[in-house]
Amino acid sequence: MLSTSGCAGSRMPLAAVSDDGLSLSSVVLYRNGVGYFERSGKVDGDMLRLRVRKDQVNDLLKSLTVVDEDGKAVSVSMPLDPQTWASAAMATLAPGRGSLAQVLDSLRGTDITVKAGARVIRGRIVMIERSVNEPDPELAAPSRGGAPVQLEDTRDWKLTLLARGQMQVVRLSKVKAITLHDGDLAMQLHRSLDASAGEGMFEQVDLEIRLADARSHRLTVSYVVGAPMWKPTYRIVLPEEGKGQGLLQGWAVVDNTSGEDWRDIQLAVTSGAPIAFRYDLHTPREVYRTDMTQSAADKRASVALGETSWGEEERIYEPEPELEPMEEVADEAYYGFEDDVADGDYARAPEAAPAPTSKSKRKKDSNRSSGMMGGGGAPVRPGSIASGAEYGERQQVDVDTLRRSTQASARSQRISGLTRVDLDTPVTVPDGSSTMVALINESVEAEQTFLYRPGGAGYGYEANPYRVVRFQNATDYVLEPGPIAIYSGGSFVGEGLSEAVGAGTSVTIPFAVAPEIMVTSSKQYAGQEMTMTRIVRGVLEVESFYQTTTTWDVRGPLQDKAWTVLVRQPQSGGNYQLAERPEGTEDLEGAWLIPITVKAKANSASIKVVEQTPSKITLAIWDQQALPLLEKFLTMPNISAEARKALQPVVELRREIGRIDTEVDGLRRQQAELERRADQTRRNLEAIKKDPKAGTLRAKLNKRLEEFSSDADEKGRKIVELENKRLSKKIELEDMLESIDLRAPSVGEGKDDAKGQK
Known part of the structure; x- marks a missing residue:
């Protein structure tokens, strides 16, 4: 597990939820910006008090669960936010929102002093309304011909103040300064501005959870709040012969920005696309209701007969069976860094890390090294291939070496369409750090080949294919989109990026350009004679085809073995189909993957791919055709x-x-x-x-x-x-x-x- 520490500025954010009696025990991270947190511990008395970060109150209220081993929670209470309900003006000051006219309109009745030019007016705000200022003819500048130039209308706001029994109107565009005489309102405005500046979001709100009895309780509290999505990264080690058993390794990079250390927690990550959204449950909302006072006074009730109803039969709902975990990915655990490692030399840039100079130093560092390249040996610097390079000796980086260097211990299970991967070993992630944990370390069927897409491999490589790796996801869960490093022959040979890969499906990952190979194509268009497909009572159903023939030519250097280029040919239209399917063709979304094999000792090959779309008509048997x-x-x-x-x-x-x-x-x-x-x-x-x-x-x-x-x-x-x-x-x-x-x-x-x- 790799860990890097980060700094969030001069201020350290507070924990999302904190209480001395409850410790964090489990964290599940999702790919949609939320995380599931579970706490447990012993609480004495009939009240559980939690301090919650203000920016996560709404998410917590949607998902808070309190389980008492011997009783139950009675209620959850918290104070309302005065900045959101005591003054409507504060609600207009969210970042990116609000204007001076909106703020003043929401402060109706407030005593203010306005300075507009030479006028200074003190009064209470009555209203603010939009106005159109007509151009002043005296201010119109004469044109070269002598006639004045007509000025355009300007839109403005009119502020009406009640001062000493008189209403005075001031154009908002003329206002130079405004003084608030309500000290409480000014303080709330300062707090709202703090929140807009990013300070107030870490303010904490007290939650009080009333328990059944005033005694000792063993509680489990769970909730869902916003959290950074976990990020996957993978490595494929190609087989030596170019096709056969390769190695697929995968890691999850998790970020802890919760404001507290995650110490010895049970960590899990999920793949899938669950829906998550924000919803304000903390701010009071009033609903307009029709005043029915007078109509209620005029109503008279009518006499109605009673009715007898029959109770519904008792229904017994059986609980759903629990899902059994799938097979383990590996046997051994993958341990993470302690706090001193996260803050030590390994958090610095590679060139700043000193090389070991003695056996004792190497021994000390070997106990602290971990990550993609595995446990034992010298510390692995980013970008290095073999840990033995620190000692002047280079170890062979092959499939077996890399498999042994990575320890992954995880269990996967399917839950309501999601795949959840639970790490078997407790994980420690210091606050403000990123940690990489190993998830996959399995053999897969893999091969190296070439892929040509229309347009080639990029600017300057329009006629050249990609060098690609193809492998099958042999795991029990979806591989989320992420970067994939490709290794072959004991070294790094390129990297690619993949979309989500389902369990048991194959994927093709371009990782380099093959400039030594050239692919060209030509097209021909033609029609095909009509063919009868059915005759019913003298009516002939006739089908004819419009055909598009694409000729693909592949040229490359002479090879002792046959080699193949996969051509991704898009469909010419939505209803086009292959007239004759070339052997080995695979179906893609709106395209076909067609193999073109160049034989051994040859430098070229070609294939014709015929697409056709049917045109159907009906003819009477008396028609000449x-x-x-x-x-x-x-x-x-x-x-x-x-x-x-x-x-x-x-x-x-x-x-x-x-x-x-x-x-x-x-x-x-x-x-x-x-x-x-x-x-x-x-x-x-x-x-x-x-x-x-x-x-x-x-x-x-x-x-x-x-x-x-x-x-x-x-x-x-x-x-x-x-x-x-x-x-x-x-x-x-x-x-x-x-x-x-x-x-x-x-x-x-x-x-x-x-x-x-x-």
């Missing part, structure tokens, strides 16, 4: 025999109707051409009707007109026959479609998995 979609559906290899048998007659009948439609369409075009030519012939005959020399031509044109009309009539009769045939086929097809409901089999389904019924 319906028949090709039906025919494609029948060619699917994994369609069931039952579905094929049900759909085959539909496709054949629709194909025959399609042929009829094609033939009818051709006949209609021929008929239209014949009718056009016949109409042209008629116009020609009309033109030569009166020409006596055109007899031969008229005969020829009449014969041609007859042929055109005859052929057009023949085409018309053929069209009618085909339409009658088509109508018959259409009715037959519609009857067949009434019982058809087929779905396209999913990718990977067998033939027997396709759904269909006839």
